[in-house]
Amino acid sequence: MESKVPVCLADFAQRARAVLPPEVWDYLDGGSGTEVTLEANRSALDRVGVLPRVLTGVATASLRTRLLGREYAMPVGVAPMAYQRLVHPDGEVGLANAARSADLPYLASILGSTPIEQVTATGAEVWFQLYWLRDRGLVTELLARVREAGCRALVVTVDVPVLGRRYRDLRNAFRLPPELVAANLPGGRDDLAHGGTPGVTAVSVTSGAAFAPALGWADLRWLAEHCELPLVVKGILDPADAARAVDAGARAVVVSNHGGRQLDGVPASATMLPEVVAAVGERCEVLLDSGVRGGLDVLRALALGAHGVLVGRPMLWALAAGGAAGASAGLALLADELRDALALAGCADPAAARTLRTVPLD
Template identity: 45%
Template sequence: MGALDLAGIESAARARVPRDIWDFIEGGSGAERTLAANRKIFERFALRPRVLVDVSTCELGQTLLGTRLDTPIGIAPMAYHRLVDEEGETATAQGAGRAGALFVTSMFASRTLEDIAKAGGPRWLHLYWLRDRAALAALVERAEAAGFGALVLTVDAPRIGRRLRDQRNGFAVPPHIHAVNLDADLMATSHRSEKGSSGIAEHAREQFDTTLTWADLGWLRARTRLPLVLKGILTAEDARLAVEHGVDAVVVSNHGGRQLDGAIPSLAALPEVVEAVPAELPVLFDGGVRSGTEAAIALALGARAVLVGRPVLWGLAVGGADGVHQVLDLIRDELDHTMALLGRPRLADLDRGAVTDWPCPTD
C-alpha cells in the first residue's frame, strides 16, 4: 500500500468501501460526541522523555492471560469482516498472526471459528450475552476446542446505541454475508433493511438478554476453563465489582463511541479503573488509538494492551491480510520509536511518570 501512516490507509479504504458500509464502520451513536471525544482527549496528555538510557532494543512482547504476544497492540472485536474483504476474518487472523498480535474475534464473525483458528495467530473470542443460552454455551465450547485463549464478554450493550447513520441508511447485513458461527434463525433480523431503522439494532432488541446481571457470570464460568474478560468497564465501581466476581481482566472501552453518547472517553476512564483493581489484574484499553504515540499514552496510564478497531478494517479493505499486517506494524513501529525517544525501552518502563496532563490549547 505504501502508506506512511494510518491516514493514508484510511483515505484509500474510504474510496473502496460502499457508503452505507463505511458509515456502519465509522459511525457512532447519537450526535457522536463520545466518538469525537475518544480522539480529542489524547491532546490532553504530553510525554515526559528521559535521556541517557540504553534504547538499542525496545522490548514489546508479553504474556497476557497465558497468551504470548509479540506486541501490546491487538485487534478489538468487530463483526462481519467480509463486509470489506471476501476472506474476512481469516485474512484478519493471518495479518494478526504475522504481527504476533492478539485478535479478539467477534461472535458475529463472518468466517467460522475453526477456519479462523487454522489461519493462525493469538486469538480470544468475544461474546454478547444472548437470550438463547444454549447457543452461547455451544459457541464457548467450540471456541475452547479451537484453541481460543480467553472469552471477552461485552457488558455495555444491553441495547445497541442509537446509530443514526445506520438508521438513515436503513443498514442491514447484506444477504450474502452471515454470522456463520450462529444458527441462521438467530440472525435473521440483522438482514432486514428498512429506511429509518437498523437491522443491527432490531437484531439486538430481539436476541440480546437485557436481564443480565453480575450474578449471571457464574453460569458462564461454570461452562469453560477459559479466562473471562469483561469489555465495557468505565468506572472504578464496576472495576471493583469485576474483581469481586472473579473476572480475569477488564477492557476499558466505550464501544468506540457506538453505545451511550456522552459517555466518558475511554482514556479519561482508564486511570480510575487501573487504580481500582489489583496490580496483577490486566487492564486492556480501546478507544480511538490511531498511532503508536497514542498507544504509548494509554500504556503509560496503566493499560497492559491496546486494542485497535476501525484502522484494522481500513487495512483489510485495502490490502487483505497484508493490509492488516501493515496497520499493526505501523502502530507497533511507532510505539517502538516513541519508547526509544522516551527513554523507556520496556513496557514496564511506561508508567504514569511517562506522561503529564497538558490542557488543550482551546481550553
C-alpha cells in the first residue's frame, strides 16, 4: 500500500508520474542516449561508503553553511530547471517560494516559464542560470536585467554546445504547449518549441536557434569581467577545466553531467568530484549536481569534498505532486534526512562532514 505521507523524495516521484502526461514524465525523467550516465549517477553515489566517527559528543547537528559568502539553512540549492510550469501551475514562483521558506538558494533557468522579475519578487535568494546566446548584445542586456531584478549570482552552464540526443523525447516528438514560453529569452525566440515533427524534439530545435554552440574560454573571461555578480561555472567534469574556470574568474564550479541529459557515457559527477576538489584546492567552492536524491547523498558529497549540492529532479517531482506546498515538504524531508545523516556520522555540521573518509562499497 502506498504511504499517504511521503517519507522520502522518491515517494514524490510515484505521485508525479501518476499526475503527469506520459510525454512530460519522459521529458522530466529521461536522459540522453541509452541513459548510461543517468544510471551511473545513482550507482556512483550508492557506491560511496562514508566512515562515521563515534563518541564525538554531537547531540544535534546544525545544517547551516555558507555558499558564495552568504549563509543558508543547509548546503543545498535548487538546481536550474526549464519550464517548471510544465509540471504544475505554481511553476517557478512556487518552487522559489519553497526555497525562500527553507532559506536556500533557488537557481532560476534562462528557460524558465516565468519572468525572472516575478521569481525574485518572491524574496528568494535567486541565482540566475545562463546559456550563452548567439548575440552577445542580448547577453549584455540579459545581464543588466538579472542584476536589476536582484539576482545574487550568475551560473553559466557550459556543457550544452548542442542539446543531447534524448531518445524518449525524440520518440515522443516532444513539444511545449502553446501557452508555455521561455519567459527570460528575448521575445519570440522560443516559437520553435511549440512545433511537432516526428523524430524531433522541439526543445532541441529552439535551443539550437537561440544558444551559441561555440562558447570558449575567452567568452567566459569576458563574462567574468562584465558581470558584477559572483560567477559560477556549471557543467565541469574534467579537473583541468575546473582549474581553468577558476583562472577565468569563477567563484564556484558545479561538477555536473547535466543529470545524464547531455553526452551519454561520461562519468558520474560523483566519480569526478574528488579530482575536481583536488584540482581547485581552496581557490573556489565546489558543488555537486546530478543524481542527488536525499540527505545521505548530500552527506556523501560533503565527504567527497563538496561544499554543497544542487537538487534537481526530486524538486520537480515534489512540485508536480503538490505544487509549492509539495516542494516545501520535499525540502523539509531533505533537511530531516541530512540532519539525521550528520548526527549518525558524528558530525556537528557540514564542515565536519568534509573531513570524513569514504571507502568504495562493493
